[in-house]
Amino acid sequence: MIHHEHSGPRPMPFQAPQGDLAVLAGSANQELSKAIARSLGLRLTPAETHTFSDGNVFVRVLENVRGRDCFIIQGVHHPVNDNFMELLFWIDALKRASAQSVTAVIPYFSYAKGDKKDEPRVSIRARVCADAIEEAGADRCLMMDLHSPQIQGFFQIPVDHLYGRYVLAEHISSMGIDNLVICSPDVGFAKGASAFAKLLGVPVVIGNKERTDHTEQAEVLEIIGDVKGKNVVIVDDFTISGGTLISMAELLKARGANDIYAAVSHAALTESAGPKITASPITKLFTTDTIEPLPKKSCEKLQIVSVAEVFAAAIRSVHDRTSVSMLFPENPKQK
Known part of the structure; x- marks a missing residue:
């Protein structure tokens, strides 16, 4: 027992x-x-x-x-x-x-x-x-x-x-990142991304994501908006495999973005997600403490902000x- x-x-x-x-x-x-x-x-x-x-x-x-x-x-x-x-x-x-x-x-x-x-x-x-x-x-x-x-x-x-965006936005604001843009990974989260951007007083760009089955992988096809020379924060409500965040980060890099961050309220990460995010172009993944335990050791880029x-x-x-x-x-x- x-x-x-x-x-x-x-x-x-x-x-x-x-x-x-x-x-x-x-x-x-x-x-x-x-x-x-x-x-x-x-x-x-x-x-x-x-x-x-x-x-x-x-x-x-x-x-x-x-x-x-x-x-x-x-x-x-x-x-x-x-x-x-x-x-x-x-x-x-x-x-x-x-x-x-x-x-x-x-x-x-x-x-x-x-x-x-x-x-x-x-x-x-x-x-x-x-x-x-x-x-x-x-x-x-x-x-x-x-x-x-x-x-x-x-x-x-x-x-x-x-x-959770209030504490995440406050944390990002405290970092003093200049030339910042908020990025939604798809049209479905555009409203949430806009609310996030409003808290920081910065513009929004939107990704076009396509999911063909029930796996946790989705392909990001294009970005609506200019990110060249910008520092970008990809925002979403949750991530499991990290696949969407990583695909978006790679596309942002290809479109000329500088530093790329990600911020999600819930990091429901699988065991394999941490190493993939660590090896990706994402500089930091900000998340809250809504889920325990978080794989901090396997994802060196994870930074936790409490919503207590x-x-x-x-x-x-x-x-x-x-x-x-x-x-x-x-x-x-x-x-």
């Missing part, structure tokens, strides 16, 4: 006041959860996960949460199905423990890619997951940079959509019944 103990030995029974805030860490995002708790000035509510030898997952809250606003932090990344089932079990455990409310804090929701029926006889996986989260008893969700923002409409409960304060501010806003959208005042959709 594999045993994950999240918060040390079981504490003495604790009686919480009505409406008190409780933040719990699932096994998927331990380090981010600790950072969020520190930002909130709280300790993580003691909890534990057991994974038995046959793969069964058992979760337990080690403190009284009756009448409390509970936030369970559990991303849905590799191993995706294990992490998703654990999330459902945490929601169920908290509801059965008489929590006043349960908010599922999902830093990375990988099934967001399955947002439509674009082929015959396929599942709309994001919708199935939304139904399961609601059925388990969640009252609300906090998610960051969904692949398709319209997934919020799959839920009957409120979904607060957070953005963004999640902490959103959790505080939900708990205090204030506006989460006010955290992103420069986004026209959030005014």
Whole structure:
């Protein structure tokens, strides 16, 4: 039996006041959860996960949460199905423990890619997951940079959509890169790239990407815009193999770009992706800490910027019944 103990030995029974805030860490995002708790000035509510030898997952809250606003932090990344089932079990455990409310804090929701029926006889996986989260008893969700923002409409409960581009743009701005251009790898992310560029006050160029199958490789065919003599940051919501970023970087170099960077909210990198990115024309790959663990050793160019304060501010806003959208005042959709 594999045993994950999240918060040390079981504490003495604790009686919480009505409406008190409780933040719990699932096994998927331990380090981010600790950072969020520190930002909130709280300790993580003691909890534990057991994974038995046959793969069964058992979760337990080690403190009284009756009448409390509970936030369970559990991303849905590799191993995706294990992490998703654990999330459902945490929601169920908290509801059965008489929590006043349960908010599922999902830093990375990988099934967001399955947002439509674009082929015959396929599942709309994001919708199935939304139904399961609601059925388990969640009252609300906090998610960051969904692949398709319209997934919020799959839920009957409120979904607060957070953005990683604010901390990424702030980090890039602090580097003082001159003659900068933001590059979207395809038309689909053009709006996100434009919002990113607006934060930095720089122009945007757009790539034309074609994907012919379900592999993680895509061919970048052309670039709309001038990059000659420019320093470029390729932006996207996530990367898995790094293939699109690398293809775009190679094309940018061929079009006369100088230094090339990449910035993604979620680095769901495979084992082979790190060495490929390290060997590519990309100078640095900026990403957030929504996914653990990140292969820092295999990808020497990886630079991590924490989004703990963004999640902490959103959790505080939900708990205090204030506006989460006010955290992103420069986004026209959030005014």
